[in-house]
Amino acid sequence: MSSDKFPIHTAIKEGNFNLAKQLISQQSPNKSTLVKDDDDRTPLHWAVSIDNAELVQFIVEHLPKGTDIDELVDGSGWTPLHINSSIGNIEILNILIHTDPQPDINLPTNQGTTALHLTVSKNHVRYASVLIDEMGANCRVKDKKGYTPLHRASSIGSIGILKLLINSPKGVNVNAKDNDGWTSLHHALAEGHGDAAVFLVNEGGADINAENNEGQTPIQVAVDEKVAKYFKEHTSI
Template sequence: MDSNINDFPIQNAIKENNINLAKQLILENPKNLYIKDLDDRTPLHWAVSINNTELVKFIIDLKPEVNIDEYVDLSGWSPLHISSSLGNIEILNLFMNMSNPPDINSKTNLGITPLHLSISKNHLSYVRTLINEYGANYKIKDKKGYTPLIRASSIGSIPIVQELLAQKNISVNATDNDGWTSLHHALAEGHGDCAVYLVEKGGVDFNLTNNEDLKPIQVSVDEKVAKYFKDHVDYKIKEIE
């Protein structure tokens, strides 16, 4: 007989924010603590999703030895990935202090790490904690070839770009699967100030071309951004026409 939504009362209670009921059901049915619903999400996934730190602690305290990397949903997201998307450092610390802490560089089905996710959502403090406290790898590419620096540049976050550029041996001119550098992405998304920062502080090469033989300035979102970049970069930009 196929499963249906009524087969997952713990998950349903959490999604409805009925925390007392969820705790009661967990204590009555501890074997169901890590059972997966139709989306392959466990009660811990949902506790993280509603950003309830206290409930997350309640769940992991019952089985602190569990390897949460083994519990991923249909998209390959573990509870750590959800936490990283939300930027909840308290939950991150709870996970990393488990007796069997998760892999800080674990990947989703799309090759996305917790660092990628926290950067995409502009969670600066979380990013710093991942890198400086837990040693997250800031060079990993996802399946599109995006590095953390490329993701930070695409959202125009100078503070996160600054944090990444401060790391040892970071490849400032790394390219994605289409040959785009972080500078291509910054200009294409209209982040002229971030693009200038990448060149002046990061030493990113503004003459590198992508797979279509286009330089970063040539993929600028509009002429205003291109002009801003030309006017503020303290280098002689070669004529590209």
Template sequence: MSTLEKLYPLHQACMDGNLAKVQELVEELATPDDIVALDSDNRTPLHWAVSFQREEIVTYLLSFMKEIDLDKLKDDSEWTPVHIAASVGNLFILTQLYDREIKPDLNLQTKQGTTALHLSVAKKHLSVCKFLIDNGASVRLKDQKGQLPLHRAASIGSMTLVELLCTQGKSPVNVRDKQGWTPLFHALAEGHGDIALLLVNKYDADVQLEDNAGKKPADVALNEQVKKFFLQNLA
């Protein structure tokens, strides 16, 4: 038996996906509150079940957690199970976590200022992003870098997510992050000329805004080819 299993057997069983063992251990708990016991990372068994996408175990654990506010289950990085579900992109689990009498706050931020929407956008989890926005997740919250989810969508070059955030979420497009970059800067810097044109031609991103170094978006383009493509195709 590993040290982890000796110290935190329920946590380990959740990682392993051993539903029978989880059920056995839960039945042996001294008090109902023990189901949210913390390990050395300040994670509960639910954190690990979500992280390893153990769907049956998540459903089982939640059946004993109806009076528990999931927003209070924060690990050392202040991630809740909702943040993890958004990051791994499991819509079934996220729905299970949300469809509760005590609903979690979808706009809760981690130590880095990231929301569930930031995390799901960064991993291109489209269905999760739609769910979050449909249920009130804000597109206007900034992380510690001063970035909106749209900054991330532009950086990774996802046209679908940019359109979702701008059209359905009504994201602002000219918000500067801490280095003075708008999503347009990020799109061009990563070589996503098509995303840059979408931001300008459809959503009115400002091509004249300057960053903290006095540069305009076209000045930070990945290379001359991207810059030329962008400038030649502006509406």
């Protein structure tokens, strides 16, 4: 059973945090904190997953000296930092980012997604701000589908994150295309986020005539006429 093979992992997942700490303290840190379960996840992955900053700190302190967080990848190529970025816990981010060696904030998963992609997708505005403004996350990187963080922010209609990305220190290419030739403006209109689409044009300078691989402009992929009409009324199209 998994509880026999991976007692620390199981204790964490079941909320038995004192037991997990006891097991880690009793065993050699080299063995206990780096053991991977059937999903290739370490105890640190699970501590992050359950959003427990105090336990994360404890485990980090018991990692073998020089452990590289970037090398703790699960079956999907996710490090604890990737998991936390999806959750959006800034306290845990600060714990992980101050390990030595410092994790690569732009490290991609197997799908090419970075911490910024993941936190944008969950609309964690404050977390995204920390990644961009304090840690210099790359706002232009594309995942394996060709999506930039701006594509993802547009798809969920997050004006707050669109502002962060467009005003980021190194800027973004607002007209960058994904593998299907879609710009962020295509995604915003296709998902029905008229306000985000208007923002991309009026504040970001998005090209209303950009064509995807099918020769369609953003307005042509709008989810419905209501969104298309709103977009036309609030831009110079």
